[in-house]
Amino acid sequence: MRFYAVNAGYKDDFSAQNYDFIELVRPDTVEPHSLTPYKIVYTNSNGNPAGEITFGAYDYLVADHLVLGFKASPQYQDAPAEFLYNFGTAGLASTAGMLQLYHDNELIDELCWGKLSCAQQFAKFSTTESSNTSIILCDPAEDCDSEYYAELDPDAIVERPPDLPAAISAAPSCAGVQITEIYSYYQEDSSEQFVELHNPTPHTLPLDGCQLAFKSKTFPLDGVLSPGQYYAFQDDNLTLTKSPIKALEIKVIDAAEQTVTTASYDKKQKRGASYAAFGADG
Numbered sequence: 001m002r003f004y005a006v007n008a009g010y011k012d013d014f015s016a017q018n019y020d021f022i023e024l025v026r027p028d029t030v031e032p033h034s035l036t037p038y039k040i041v042y043t044n045s046n047g048n049p050a051g052e053i054t055f056g057a058y059d060y061l062v063a064d065h066l067v068l069g070f071k072a073s074p075q076y077q078d079a080p081a082e083f084l085y086n087f088g089t090a091g092l093a094s095t096a097g098m099l100q101l102y103h104d105n106e107l108i109d110e111l112c113w114g115k116l117s118c119a120q121q122f123a124k125f126s127t128t129e130s131s132n133t134s135i136i137l138c139d140p141a142e143d144c145d146s147e148y149y150a151e152l153d154p155d156a157i158v159e160r161p162p163d164l165p166a167a168i169s170a171a172p173s174c175a176g177v178q179i180t181e182i183y184s185y186y187q188e189d190s191s192e193q194f195v196e197l198h199n200p201t202p203h204t205l206p207l208d209g210c211q212l213a214f215k216s217k218t219f220p221l222d223g224v225l226s227p228g229q230y231y232a233f234q235d236d237n238l239t240l241t242k243s244p245i246k247a248l249e250i251k252v253i254d255a256a257e258q259t260v261t262t263a264s265y266d267k268k269q270k271r272g273a274s275y276a277a278f279g280a281d282g
Helices: none
Strands: 002-010 018-025 038-043 049-054 059-061 065-070 097-103 106-113 157-159 178-183 194-198 211-214 217-220 230-233 248-253 259-265
Touching: 002 097, 002 106, 178 248, 178 259
Parallel strands: none
Antiparallel strands: 002 018, 018 065, 038 049, 038 097, 059 157, 097 106, 178 194, 194 230, 211 217, 211 248, 248 259
């Protein structure tokens, strides 16, 4: 993992700390990435350590990027506590500062701005909206927006204690996901078709590495399902038989190609009606 972007915030009529954030990018990997070994240390404009960010024992990153916001920035007011930092009342200093990233107490990345010196040094931040720009360390092949203000993804971190049946492994599991609705007999166009997935568990379930299977085709799933969340999966290449002559099955399979859940739908459908599961047992 490494730093991707930083901003010390800008002033306007609403706040002095708009978009005060730190953004990290995770390694190029598909499985959830443990955040436990990481620590971010902040050094203020006087060159003194002014705080650090640590993570929980069971925190895993399931998104490509992780945005951490200053708790007083209006854009991050509703963020979960694990996504917020508090380095005093003013957040990151605009005139000078340094951020260092540690993995198991080994320094692996750092950047600084203003008068402080480090491996990756940048100019101080402006404090006006018109001229404030973020430090962004994107790949040269990317389109690097100099006025980049990061949006927080509240589902980027999942907590997976080891006693859960779907514990984190090299092949993440989507165990617990249910198929709750199948809409195949569309009214106007096949693009209306969907398969609805549901997370009935009290835990966030990663979908990365899992697939939806219908007949001889599979369709990759990604992202996460929050507790109680429903998700209508649609794909241009997923063409469900409208009114089959026999029951057809749709499955969710995990990264180890094991069946997680199965649902079927039958003939004698009516246009515009779906098959749906009701109750705890479907």
